[in-house]
Amino acid sequence: MQLMIDYQAGRLDAFESLYAALAGDVRRFFAASVVDSAAVPDLVQQTFLEVHRARRTYRPPLPVRPWVFGIAVNVRRRHRRALVSAGQQRRAPLDAGAEPSSPPKDTVADISIRRALAQLPASRRRPWILHHVHGFSFDEIGRRLGIGADAAKLRSSRAMRALRSLLAGSRGSDDE
């Protein structure tokens, strides 16, 4: 939070520290949720550029991470819209629960996880993604989804158990 306050005061080193603290998580967020992995570095940069443009919309002492990820969500929406308008979108997003069609750059493990995730109910999938992919705490997830932190933790843990079982099953069927 102090970093953001310093950044709003006009300190460049605060921006660089903010980037160092969050760029990895933002990159993982895009890597998990956009189709073309080649676009990820660009989207990370766009996110931090928008963070810069929108820096006055951050209000201390609120947590910085949800604010940055809110901007990342908007950048992702804009990216998807641009893809649609360019007629280049090749497959539906992960959150929609659709089957991936032809993911050229994903590993087999990525594809299996995506497929397994798509089989989970959204009520369990979302807490799991928010925690394990985006790095939100259960308190933050609870606030975001309008449920208690304990409920968020329980749903994520059930999702994890279901994923393990689904992945074990798919590995077994691949081996046959």
Add this chain to the structure above:
Amino acid sequence: MNERIAPPALVDRVRRDLTPVHPLKRPIVRALVVLPVGLVLMFGSPIYWGLRENLGALSAWASWGLSALEGFAGLLIVGAALTEAVPGRRLSARAVAFTIGAGVLVPLAITLTTYWMLPAAGPSSTPVRAAFECFDMIVVWAVPAVAVPAWLASRAWPERPAVAGAFYGLGTGVMADAGARLFCWISSPTHVIVSHGLALLAVTAAGAAAAALIDRGRTAMRSPR
């Protein structure tokens, strides 16, 4: 590439206009900017259209007091919309349900209270015309008024533009209804629910459409070419 070090091009871009900024004020404080709009809707529209003839039959608290209460509820809904508009501050499902509930139940409760105190049915021969007139009189004031909260919300960047827009539309509609109940002499719940309710719905839709359009415009302006 080390992902912890910002690319030089990005750092240069940031350095170029790294002026100190003041953070946005709390949403409810920002919603106060809409207060003059609310006052115009509450006082301007009944003065323009003419106060209801049977206004004197209601006590001051039942006429102006309840309208002030409804207008205040509308302002709070606009405050919720401005909270929703800030990235990372999207409202929880419970808060969304509460806001929608407030937008529906407050005008409904005030309508029923007014009818209980002063039952005034509309013209039985031309109910549709009366409904259309009220709808028209509310919408013509409320839809342009949506521009102010739309501008306020667009200064942030909502994750769910349609939700933020629907909320500031709903808030503006509720404020407009606070004025409408001072010029519309019919207190029959059927008339109010159908005519004023549809107007509220139309203003809500106008807010959602405005927010979506603003978001698309922003996308078009900022998309990398």
